[in-house]
Amino acid sequence: MDERTYTADAEPGDTVTVAGWVHEVRDLGGIAFLILRDTEGKIQVKFEVEEMDDELVETGLNVHRESVISVTGDVEEEPRAPTGVEITPESVDVISEADPELPLDPSGKVDAELSTRLDNRTLDLRKDEVKAIFEIRAEVLRAVREQFRDLGCTEINTPKIVATGTEGGTELFPITYFGQEAFMNQSPQLFKQLMVGSGLERVFEIGPIFRAEEHNTPRHLNEATSIDFESAFADHTEAMDACEAVVKAAYEAVESNCQDELVALDLADEFEAPEGEFPRLTYEEAIERINATGELDEPLVWGDDLPTEGEHALGQDVGEHYFITDWPSEIKPFYIMDKDDEVSTGFDMMHPEMELVSGGAREHRYDHLVDGFEQQGLDPEAFDYYTKMFKYGMPPHAGWGLGGERLIMTMLGLGNIREAVLFPRDRQRLSP
Ligand code: AMO
Numbered sequence: 001m002d003e004r005t006y007t008a009d010a011e012p013g014d015t016v017t018v019a020g021w022v023h024e025v026r027d028l029g030g031i032a033f034l035i036l037r038d039t040e041g042k043i044q045v046k047f048e049v050e051e052m053d054d055e056l057v058e059t060g061l062n063v064h065r066e067s068v069i070s071v072t073g074d075v076e077e078e079p080r081a082p083t084g085v086e087i088t089p090e091s092v093d094v095i096s097e098a099d100p101e102l103p104l105d106p107s108g109k110v111d112a113e114l115s116t117r118l119d120n121r122t123l124d125l126r127k128d129e130v131k132a133i134f135e136i137r138a139e140v141l142r143a144v145r146e147q148f149r150d151l152g153c154t155e156i157n158t159p160k161i162v163a164t165g166t167e168g169g170t171e172l173f174p175i176t177y178f179g180q181e182a183f184m185n186q187s188p189q190l191f192k193q194l195m196v197g198s199g200l201e202r203v204f205e206i207g208p209i210f211r212a213e214e215h216n217t218p219r220h221l222n223e224a225t226s227i228d229f230e231s232a233f234a235d236h237t238e239a240m241d242a243c244e245a246v247v248k249a250a251y252e253a254v255e256s257n258c259q260d261e262l263v264a265l266d267l268a269d270e271f272e273a274p275e276g277e278f279p280r281l282t283y284e285e286a287i288e289r290i291n292a293t294g295e296l297d298e299p300l301v302w303g304d305d306l307p308t309e310g311e312h313a314l315g316q317d318v319g320e321h322y323f324i325t326d327w328p329s330e331i332k333p334f335y336i337m338d339k340d341d342e343v344s345t346g347f348d349m350m351h352p353e354m355e356l357v358s359g360g361a362r363e364h365r366y367d368h369l370v371d372g373f374e375q376q377g378l379d380p381e382a383f384d385y386y387t388k389m390f391k392y393g394m395p396p397h398a399g400w401g402l403g404g405e406r407l408i409m410t411m412l413g414l415g416n417i418r419e420a421v422l423f424p425r426d427r428q429r430l431s432p
Pocket of ligand 1: 222
């Protein structure tokens with residue numbers, strides 16, 4: 001539509017055509033108001049029943065809520081209107097009439113269950129506070145890309161249909177690939193590592209990962225967005241620095257560029273970008289601090305993974321983003337470089353509510369790598385495409401993976417990770 005004006009740009013004195021959705025119609029007898037909504041906001045359209053053409057009034061007052069219409073008319077100042085201006089229509093065109101019965105109420109006056117909302121995302125995203133989540137998500141991804149560029153990374157895209165898994169066999173989704181067994185990729189791990197040995201050296205990827213997680217929890221998805229970083233000639237501490245920079249850049253961009261969205265989410269007063277360095281605790285300190293909270297029935301011992309309640313107790317104790325470093329080698333994957341027989345370079349980055357990131361320095365020595373596969377019960381032969389590149393000059397390297405939806409979820413205090421995904425995939429949900 002060439003001559004369309006967004007509601008926010010309609011100035012008194014202009015003659016405009018606005019187009020959007022019928023938010024509501026208020027018929028006060030001799031006068032009636034239609035509120036039209038578009039992506040920029042809302043505008044009031046005034047109908048003076050006695051003075052205007054009958055057909056025009058009829059069209060404006062009988063159109064169903066959420067129909068798509070366009071209105072042409074003069075814009076005038078009206079201090080009582082929601083945006084201080086209103087349109088006196090010359091014509092109203094109903095472009096796409098909505099059913100009178102809607103599966104959910106986009107005005108938000110009537111609450112809907114999350115499952116109803118997810119089944120009707122188009123209508124759900126007509127609500128300012130839901131749309132705001134996805135505007136913020138887009139801004140986070142933009143800022144993250146920019147920060148990666150500042151860190152000297154090249155963006156890559158790696159295959160999502162693969163022959164082997166990397167993050168543990170039980171979480172794989174098998175598929176059939178021209179009669180051959182294949183899987184949906186759990187992580188770009190091996191591909192991003194292969195690229196640090198290429199001429200690219202320092203790379204990032206933002207893409208889907210697929211995990212056949214059995215449990216349906218508020219913080220697990222079966223298809224998630226992983227923000228991955230990998231750098232040649234970096235150790236785990238430099239990888240942690242990059243992780244901190246990326247997370248801070250995301251928060252700072254939202255604080256600077258998404259104030260309207262934060263207002264829509266009722267977060268404008270409390271939203272704060274993290275300041276200062278994220279504390280770095282060793283795994284040993286972490287389990288001691290968790291045990292000291294007395295929240296767990298059984299105290300943790302060296303080698304235990306941190307249970308959710310433990311993570312939560314520690315998060316409350318620390319009260320800001322933090323790293324857990326020096327994990328026991330035995331509970332980190334084969335590709336993580338060990339410091340010694342017991343301790344690895346693996347780290348996690350945590351929000352007080354949950355884990356956001358795993359990473360570490362990588363094993364780049366061919367023989368050690370092949371041994372690691374065997375110890376994890378994986379067949380090194382199946383990973384030949386990967387291991388063989390370690391024979392042709394693989395630099396020391398480090399990296400991490402950050403859960404995109406968990407970043408948004410914790411940033412905005414969402415109660416369920418599905419709120420941060422347009423069309424989530426979970427145990428019950430394969431459509432839409
Ligand atoms: P990991 O498996 O810990 O590490 O995943 C990294 C981060 O991805 C997010 N994440 C998920 N988010 C939602 N639902 C899921 N099912 C899910 N699974 C993972 C989490 C998690 O911290 N290859 C390594 C990373 C690396 O070492 O570079 C890996 O995939 O926020």
